Amino acid sequence: MNYLVAQPLPEPDRSLRSDPASRTNSQPPHVVIVGAGFGGLSAATALAGAPVRVTVIDERNYHLFQPLLYQVATAGLSPADIAAPIRGILSRQKNARVLLGRVTGVDAVRRVVLLADREVSFDALIIATGARHAYFGHDEWSAFAPGLKNIDDATKLRRKILTAFERAEDETDLVERARLMTFIVAGGGATGVEMAGAIAELAKVAIARDFRAIDTTMSRIILIEAGPRLLPAFPEALSAAAKSSLEKLGVEVRLGQTVTECDTSGVMLGEEKIAGGTTIWAAGVMASPAAQWLWAEHDRAGRVIVEADLSAPGYPNIFVIGDTALARDRSGAALPGIASVAKQEGRYVARLLQSRFAGKADPPPFRYRDSGTLATIGRGSAVADFGWMKLKGRLAWIVWSLAHIYFLIGFRSRLVVAMDWLWSYITFERGARLITSGDTER
């Protein structure tokens, strides 16, 4: 176990070549991976069987299938359907161990990762800590407009949404009732579009028969996007399809508008006040503070601008991948913050490390192979862009469903989610409508 304790090397040596003399003992080299999201976990599993020791550090004990998190927030799926314990995923990988803890910094010279109560030394480090919500200098909005990044965010949001209907049912003032039944989603990217569609479905179908005093189908769902169109990462035709699908579900789509103020009563869009009971923030993300740890150059969203081999400039043995990194494709465009980019980056770094430790030449620079982008808009409708083919409507939804089920970790999750979807597709039910923890007494 003593490899968890910092062992300052006699001479800070930034080269990564496998040089037994540079290590104080004969143990295989130690690869530390911070973050067990898509990027970190794909790097870890790609190192299975390699002659290295792998330590995965995460502050949570589960890997999350983030693309379906909005389904937990809108009571369609249970947390365990889309989250798997990291230890379980790596239990059969003999060279990997898992450490539950929060990383607070990196000492690149001494080659140690800093945690609250200890240090972990590394021969190579992969930083895959993802991103969190960004409120563009208005962090005080986070109390009124929560975002959606982990299971706790999702169950809190589920509670907020379901409690809003409970309070509306119980409210006799018609103006206040209408406010409680107004849901504002800030941000028209994939998360915002999926949230807005799912809330509309929840309100207009799933719970339509549950209440007596209110008509939940009269709920107002407003999606606000600062740019000129929804889903800016997709081709324009699909953006238009998404907009019209959402409008068919009864969602008000506001393009070219920006939230300028936000509190418990709703939001301001410039001069216009929108009274709302629930605001959800899907408007921006900020990379986790890896750039500060490394004193590295970063873009406005805090992403570390990495080298062609995904290493941090000046540190050939420290790699930054996924939403924490700004990597570029051959045209020089920044790669999007999506799962498939993070996974390919993780596998690339694992391959590169294996070459280096074996004393072989580096593989060619990282290149992203685009396998398509998908977003769903409520029940039975989606948009898909595979480059060579663009889909919308029901067929895109079927592709979306199959792809998401396929990429879920674990056969059991795949079965459960497939069954849950089939079930709610047939019955319109959303089974996970539980208000848990927090007071429901108002």
Place this chain on the structure above:
Amino acid sequence: MNYLVAQPLPEPDRSLRSDPASRTNSQPPHVVIVGAGFGGLSAATALAGAPVRVTVIDERNYHLFQPLLYQVATAGLSPADIAAPIRGILSRQKNARVLLGRVTGVDAVRRVVLLADREVSFDALIIATGARHAYFGHDEWSAFAPGLKNIDDATKLRRKILTAFERAEDETDLVERARLMTFIVAGGGATGVEMAGAIAELAKVAIARDFRAIDTTMSRIILIEAGPRLLPAFPEALSAAAKSSLEKLGVEVRLGQTVTECDTSGVMLGEEKIAGGTTIWAAGVMASPAAQWLWAEHDRAGRVIVEADLSAPGYPNIFVIGDTALARDRSGAALPGIASVAKQEGRYVARLLQSRFAGKADPPPFRYRDSGTLATIGRGSAVADFGWMKLKGRLAWIVWSLAHIYFLIGFRSRLVVAMDWLWSYITFERGARLITSGDTER
């Protein structure tokens, strides 16, 4: 909606006969049910189609299949597998509405139920508020030895159990590590037996491969029962079978011993100190405070001693059922606090009210029809007592599984739970090993 507002009757009238003149308007009589557990919900659904208005009040928005709660606490099932939204269950029952709120008292003379911010008037009241943990005058123990009554208790306990292993993995002091891997269950009734068996299974099989520094199969699970045998509600032969099944799973069973002290470091059994990292309280319950609301006679566990028609003495229009009531069978023995008693009581009161409102004679006094008692002891083993037949081992487990799946509310839940069980039976996996909310950072 104004029937939710208290309408003091011109003359306090304790008779329940349907007398239109005694009501201020021509609306059908109003039956208020407090608590949506097995008792309250079976009363509510048995009143479907009857010429009454039904209001179900609960402080949580879900009905809970409590017999499987220990499965959530030990990461076998997800909350939504065993909990269903009350509104969903009653959504098609036109004469029923649901009110989310906490009842603080009853004014039996004015015939109103008191909530924090309002009153709800009733023509007949059914109190089915269940029971909570009892620490026998040591309420301060609740911080160290949590009990298991609702979903939040279960997810908290799941977090506590899983975090104990995480901390043990990270602990280098061997004594402290052993303490963290010691689990103490106080109380040898069905909940205690099921919890102890499930923790043993979790530690010795499900997560055996997950850790590197610790060997979870060396975990110590201790079940403490003050009485001379486990499962006192079962015949002696089955108690012995349960004990030997648990011991085969590696659980230490301590009979005739009582917890005399309890803190973060473990428990005292008289002079003996047991150092443990996690203590779970399954030793006693106390009925909710309905007896205080009604100034009614009650037993030591706080249960209202009800009349033969399950009404509270002196209040023919107020009924107390389930774990809140002490009803007796024909031999004078108290009926046990189990689901089937509560359900039969709920249906009985519903039938009685329909007779009275129709001006007919009351049905004969309530009589419990025993359909058997079941308890499970880990994977593939259980005990069952049907009176005419006693089962143990694998056959009892199959009966137990089928019965529990059958009684789950909702076809979807039945499917999911059946599949989850089949899956974990084949693979030994426990899918819901998520540490959510609360700090995992120590």
